[in-house]
Amino acid sequence: MxxxxxxxxxxxxxxxxxxxxxxxxxxxxxxxxxxxxxxxxxxxxxxxxxYKTNHILHFLLSIVTAGLWIIVWLLVVQDNNSKRDSELGITAKELLKRPFVLIVSVIVFLIAFSVAR
Structure with a gap:
């Protein structure tokens, strides 16, 4: 055990x-x-x-840079997920479920950016 x-x-x-x-x-x-x-x-x-992403670090960097770091954060998360999935052998059919998270994150970023102006 x-x-x-x-x-x-x-x-x-x-x-x-x-x-x-x-x-x-x-x-x-x-x-x-x-x-x-x-x-x-x-x-x-x-x-x-x-391939675990340190979300706390990226969140703090996003606060310090007034939200500009969110783009880098999203790219790092997507890269870590794709590397992990390729090593685990996850199929493309299962990956189709993930872009939803990226799309929602981009929408949240755009809303936050427009409100900040």
Whole structure:
């Protein structure tokens, strides 16, 4: 039995648990995705940790630069996500769900920028 991090909340849990005891995230579905990619849950979590974005740092930089850093932040997040997905073997069909987050982020940035003027 090994301790793994929950992909959703990051809390430590057993690799044999069916769901995270902290947030209830189904770990069996995560294990099934790992079987598709040929990676163990621990290897998959290591890849996710490798491409984790430091959102607090980017948020502080956005405040200091009056919001101009948000563009860089979005680009870093998108780059980290694409690198992580390619290493995990996530298909293009699953990636089609992600542009929504980028579009919403750009809309929020444009609204914030127009209000700041």
């Amino acid at each position: 090994a301790i793994i991090s929950c992909p959703e909340c990051g809390s430590g849990t057993s690799n044999q648990a069916k769901a995270c005891p902290q947030c209830g995230f189904p770990l069996e579905a995560s294990a099934n995705n790992s079987k598709k990619s040929g990676l163990s849950v621990i290897e998959e979590q290591a890849i996710r940790d490798k």
